[in-house]
Amino acid sequence: MKDRIYVNELPQHVGQKVTVAGWLHNLRDHKNFGFAMLRDKTGIEQVVLNAEQLEQLRALQLESVLKFTGTVVERKAKDPSVKAVEIQAETMEVLSPVTTVAPVEISKTDLDLNLDTLIDNRVVTLRHPKQRAIFRIQAALVHGYRSYMSKQGFTEIFFPILAGAASEGGSEFFKVDYYGREATLSQSAQLYKQITMGVYEGVYGLSYSFRAEKFGTSRHLTEFNQFEFEVGFVDGMDEVMDHAEAAIREMLTTVEKTCELELKLLSVTLPPVGKRFPRVTLKEALEAYKVEGGVDETHEPDLSPAAERWLSTTWGPKHHDCGFVFVTDYPATKRPFYVKLDPADPSNTLSFDLVGFGSEIISGGLRVNKYEEQIERLKAKGLNPDQFEDYLMMHKFGIPPEGGFGMGLQRLTQNVLGLANIKEATIFPRDVQRLRP
Numbered sequence: 001m002k003d004r005i006y007v008n009e010l011p012q013h014v015g016q017k018v019t020v021a022g023w024l025h026n027l028r029d030h031k032n033f034g035f036a037m038l039r040d041k042t043g044i045e046q047v048v049l050n051a052e053q054l055e056q057l058r059a060l061q062l063e064s065v066l067k068f069t070g071t072v073v074e075r076k077a078k079d080p081s082v083k084a085v086e087i088q089a090e091t092m093e094v095l096s097p098v099t100t101v102a103p104v105e106i107s108k109t110d111l112d113l114n115l116d117t118l119i120d121n122r123v124v125t126l127r128h129p130k131q132r133a134i135f136r137i138q139a140a141l142v143h144g145y146r147s148y149m150s151k152q153g154f155t156e157i158f159f160p161i162l163a164g165a166a167s168e169g170g171s172e173f174f175k176v177d178y179y180g181r182e183a184t185l186s187q188s189a190q191l192y193k194q195i196t197m198g199v200y201e202g203v204y205g206l207s208y209s210f211r212a213e214k215f216g217t218s219r220h221l222t223e224f225n226q227f228e229f230e231v232g233f234v235d236g237m238d239e240v241m242d243h244a245e246a247a248i249r250e251m252l253t254t255v256e257k258t259c260e261l262e263l264k265l266l267s268v269t270l271p272p273v274g275k276r277f278p279r280v281t282l283k284e285a286l287e288a289y290k291v292e293g294g295v296d297e298t299h300e301p302d303l304s305p306a307a308e309r310w311l312s313t314t315w316g317p318k319h320h321d322c323g324f325v326f327v328t329d330y331p332a333t334k335r336p337f338y339v340k341l342d343p344a345d346p347s348n349t350l351s352f353d354l355v356g357f358g359s360e361i362i363s364g365g366l367r368v369n370k371y372e373e374q375i376e377r378l379k380a381k382g383l384n385p386d387q388f389e390d391y392l393m394m395h396k397f398g399i400p401p402e403g404g405f406g407m408g409l410q411r412l413t414q415n416v417l418g419l420a421n422i423k424e425a426t427i428f429p430r431d432v433q434r435l436r437p
């Protein structure tokens with residue numbers, strides 16, 4: 001819209017005639033005059049209405065789309081350090097009238113709705129400033145990730161979603177009718193990003209993953225995104241973890257720099273990141289949980305959700321001023337066929353998880369890069385190598401020593417913002433019951 005300015009630009013235009021446009025967030029009726037709270041993508045500002053304009057808006061509902069031309073004037077602010085302004089409206093145009101009452105009141109400071117009502121009414125609830133803020137921050141995380149990866153000279157890859165067979169040989173996948181044949185929705189971009197190691201040496205991307213388990217947790221979705229990463233010619237696993245850590249640091253810095261208002265609105269303080277994310281083996285993590293946390297899970301082959309929470313919200317901040325903890329050396333029984341075994345102890349893998357501010361956000365490690373070794377690993381996992389023909393083709397034609405990780409976008413957003421349920425960090429979540437909106 002030509003000549004339009006945004007709400008956050010108004011303080012620079014005091015005394016000038018401007019054009020603004022947005023949604024009617026709230027209406028205050030003082031009989032002969034009134035105030036329209038006008039919301040655009042940058043914020044909310046007060047527009048002073050004359051009796052005629054007020055009369056016109058009385059006949060409409062909130063969320064009507066309006067355009068005003070008027071003069072910007074200073075007004076008294078609650079906080080004297082802030083320059084507060086308002087617009088004295090001269091002309092008003094209704095760009096899109098709303099005649100239906102909104103199903104929820106989004107002009108309130110807090111929506112205060114249960115999760116299902118929040119998402120059932122997503123079309124409207126997304127407009128609430130606090131909901132908007134969550135996905136602005138999520139976008140900044142993505143921006144920071146891309147920025148870090150492209151600065152390293154890595155190549156962004158776009159992974160397919162439709163596949164002929166389950167990518168990791170698991171059984172919990174969604175089936176799709178594909179011209180009469182059976183296709184599946186991708187569970188992971190793993191095999192594809194490894195294939196690209198024969199070319200680009202370093203790749204990244206944001207993939208879609210679909211998991212058909214009947215999840216009932218606050219951390220799992222049936223459809224989610226992963227920040228993918230894979231790098232070749234690595235000396236060891238530390239190199240992969242270094243990239244994960246540096247990427248997260250840049251992502252959080254991007255959020256701090258570009259989403260100051262959003263963080264304030266959500267009252268969020270970003271997790272402490274210390275000087276270096278601590279790196280402990282699974283055994284060491286479980287031992288600390290026993291000795292310091294008072295819970296003995298040392299016999300377990302994995303971290304329980306409670307142990308993940310304790311490690312990243314208690315142990316990490318206490319000992320390293322850091323809400324992120326790398327946990328390494330998972331047993332071979334707990335890791336997929338493509339993960340490299342530890343040459344010093346083949347019951348162990350060269351793999352890691354990153355537990356971040358509450359739960360696991362990254363799974364990564366070094367990969368098997370040699371053909372014979374990969375055949376053996378597939379067989380050891382009870383999988384048929386004949387079903388992995390395309391995958392094994394890359395091993396035949398030279399793949400360097402390599403590793404990588406996958407990091408859940410919604411899981412990271414949930415943890416960084418301290419949201420109780422991952423669905424709050426998902427703009428249009430899908431779960432066992434939900435396929436709308």
Ligand code: ATP
Pocket residue numbers: 211219220221222223224226360361362363406407408409410411412422
């Ligand atoms: P979890 O142990 O939490 O079920 P996983 O070990 O199956 O996860 P991976 O398949 O290795 O996880 O996926 C890598 C990352 O993707 C995880 O660390 C997490 O951030 C995210 N992730 C995995 N499954 C889900 C899911 N169902 N919903 C949302 N995010 C997920």
